[in-house]
Amino acid sequence: MVLTRVQQKIRDLGPLDLVRRGFDTAVAPRLLLAKLALDTRVRYLDRVALRRSAGADRLSFGRAESVTVPSLPDAPEDLNRMSGTYRFDRPFVCQLSTARLLGADALVAAPNGALLLETSLGRRDQLERSLLAEPELLARTIRDPTAPGVARADDDRLANVCSFVDGCLGGYSHWILKGLPRLEGVAKWERQTGRRATILLSGNPPSWVLESLEYFGYGKQVAMWQGNRATVDGLIVPSIRSPEQPRSAYVHRFTYDLGYKIPAPSACRWLRSVARDVQAVTDEQLSTSRRRRIYISRSDADRRRVTNETKLVESLSELGFESYSLTDLSFAEQVRLFFEAEAVVAPHGAGLANLVFADDCSVLELFGEKIKPTYRMLSAALDLDYEFLRCDPMRSDLRADPTSVRRCVEHQLGEH
Template identity: 30%
Template sequence: MLKKAFFGVLHALGYYSRYTSVLHHPGKQTLAPGFVQHFNEAEKAFLEDSARSFNYVIDYSLGYRQKEQFLVRLPEVEVLGNTGAVVLNGKVVMESVGEVSRLAKSDAFKEVSLLLPKRKAGRYTSVLFLPWADNNNYHWFFDCLPRLYLVLENTQEPIQVIMRRDMAPYQLETLHFVLKGYSQASVVYIGKHEKWQVDEFVLPSFVANAQSGFLPREVADWLRQKVWQGYNVQSPARKRRLYISRAQAKTRRVLNETELLPVLQRYGFEMVRAEELTYQQQVQLFFEAEAVMAPHGAGLTNLLFSEQCQVLEFHPANLIKTHYFLLCKALGFKYSALVGTTGDKLECYQVPVREVEVWLESIGS
């Protein structure tokens, strides 16, 4: 009794110290089986370099396993407004947070935050993934919206999608693009300091894995079409070549970018600072791109909205990330990686300009 009262006080303060899994819950519905994506020798070498830079914490060099896709129907759960986590019988549902590595970092586990309970009748779902997707377009387009594909395509009954009103404008815009055409779905808004107790919750699995922009083709094409149509993307008179600069970012800057720019200009590349554009402009720009070059960063998320292009991504030698290689693999884009010097404490580094020029020569003028 004392133990139950103790956890009751913690839960009233928004603190949850335990978690559970629903992978074997009787309400689970498998929608698509998992599969393994294999790689050629050059791709394996790149993935091995990446794994080594992360001390093999994540290693896709022996094959990338796309997880199964599923829904789980859960009666009588709580939805936390501060994180989007789902709580079943006093324990956070791991599959609502992502994976085990996210649990220890989740605000639901380490911040005391008074959450006011509210009873809500009806059927709900949510793809909130905070703080990760808080104004972060990578997490929004790979960890959040793809999960709605599973719900909307496989739930015919009326269902309410729980969101936060303080999401970034592009997130609310693209959410409504995705919902268009699904009359069974509507949006409701939860407060940051609210905890909803709902009758039924439809929990969608995460589609993408950690450090991966790989989406099954049917999910990627669904999302691309929804965003293209929502932003009324127009076919260009000519294709463009883009260099995405991080010169104004705090981290992962290319320190010798000024040496690089004259070379890029000779090959028809234009420098773009994505943060200076509206999201509609970013989507349109990437749709028009035939080639994209950039240091690793969230700006490359917009490759998802390219029709077809070649990609050269820069990495510091000590931190080689796989997110956009796997995105390109899923979309059939030609991808190349260029590894620079070891990054400093802000992950800033230099790239070998001559090697960039060799790549430019290979794609032609």
């Protein structure tokens, strides 16, 4: 597997460029600088420290839980090496009486200058990358670690704000699995205080960000962050509903650990429960409504397309499958589609994050050259029947054998 990837890189880049890139990757001076800065000068609060912070008014809810991702027989190492048990602390939402927002990614600084990991997706590597994108802020913080927390006369003034800016940084999957679950904490805070929160988003967010907030009832509580400095009176911080990623960006690039991607089962249940209320579907309607068998097409993407998709769809249609391109659907339509799904077949892609809205559903994920365990882990958190199929790599795309796909689906559905 590794040899095949190296050979492909040599063909794509040439040997000299590959060596140069390898050197840059190994040295990574900017990432090393960020690591040293956070190790020695830049203060930050991880989740435990935030929970214990004297300046935070905290409300805990739910309970601690765990998920076991079992190994799959005959699965490649890339799929099985994230097998194991993942533990989630009891979730919480806190409010800082005062805080500052800084830079394009709306980094949050407490009054003592400490930066919050929780508003950088709960990931130290993301916090470091956001700092590297703000060299003046990084330099000023290295000189004076308290500087980020010192309010300035020209700061914008905000109140009762919850920043979702970092949730917009990683694309659709990160938004669904990292961003939207925060709304449970926001809802708990609103119920406790009787006040409404303002959801802060990065300027010009994707349509699915706005559509999803409208869907969950927060469409009229949105403000756009334009990268200015701001002092916030009452910053609302819900805990991220997945494991923290404590490694620096420099160390993380040499460590295979995607544990931070798995969401807490209770967060998934909450999202689906709210979606169910929005859809106004009762238990009786759910049991008697049509269950869909869906194939997710990536024909409009630039990679991981199924090159023989026409033949594959023809074969699956005989089992009652329908083909969908998710970019043609609104957010509400995507939720409804997965809400009604009995079986999902799809090449690896962000659209599979919609599995969070599925229930009692089988999943067959198609892989080409690269194998990633993201949706294997999500399926475990959701207790879904998951299978995978290695397909023939076609550079960045893949070719699926219709007979093999059909055999897997029939096995999952008990129709063989």
